[in-house]
Amino acid sequence: MAAAVATSRLAAHQVIKVFIVDDHPIVRQGLRQLISQQEDLIVCGEAEGMSQAMQLFFETKPHVMLVDISLENGNGIELVKELIAHDRGLNILVCSMHDEALYAERALRAGAKGYINKDEATDRLIEAVRRVASGQIFLSDEMTHRFLSRQVGKGEVAPPGPMESLSDRELEVFEQIGHGMKTRQIAERLHLSPKTVETYRENIKRKLNLANSVELTQHAVQWVLENT
Structure with a gap:
């Protein structure tokens, strides 16, 4: 169509x-x-x-x-x-x-x-x-x-990695963290509430198996350096 x-x-x-x-x-x-x-x-x-x-x-x-x-x-x-x-x-x-x-x-x-x-x-x-x-x-x-x-279920296709488990919004928040932005800055940039951004941060840590906010920031900064 x-x-x-x-x-x-x-x-x-x-x-x-x-x-x-x-x-x-x-x-x-x-x-x-x-x-x-x-x-x-x-x-x-x-x-x-x-x-x-x-x-x-x-x-x-x-x-x-x-x-x-x-x-x-x-x-x-x-x-x-x-x-x-x-x-x-x-x-x-x-x-x-x-x-x-x-x-x-x-x-x-x-x-x-x-x-x-x-x-x-x-x-x-x-x-x-x-x-x-x-x-x-x-x-x-x-x-x-x-x-x-x-689609056909054949061939050697690599299984999805942890990053692919993130939703579009979670990946967007993750990238902003990698650029050094704090929760309130991310909320303002993405037109979200700080509470919503904090929820995304927790989801990201869980999906990427990161212990705390320090690991989250380090992982995000490294990812941004390698991918943007």
């Missing part, structure tokens, strides 16, 4: 309108230049965070939203959920430096059509944008193999 909606949208527009959401101005500039070089693609808008992205989304009506995970005032996975809640047929491609093995499935569950790492070659990014614009799914060959192997 979503693919049909996407196709019908593009039938009336030969040029694919792309909206970029990334909290780094230099990255947005690079993506804008790359996309603008393609005859069938055009950048219709850009934003650095969730609130700005939601506001401009309704004004620009893009065919594809290109969304990073870490944003100026929020999280890309939560933005995907919010966008899909307003438009289930929207085509979203998550483009991030974060580990695809940890985030790709979360992005698809949230409603995105694909995930691509920023380390990929530029031609792969353009391919991903075009494929997602047509309503198709885009993942790396490795992630596609993992999904197919899991």
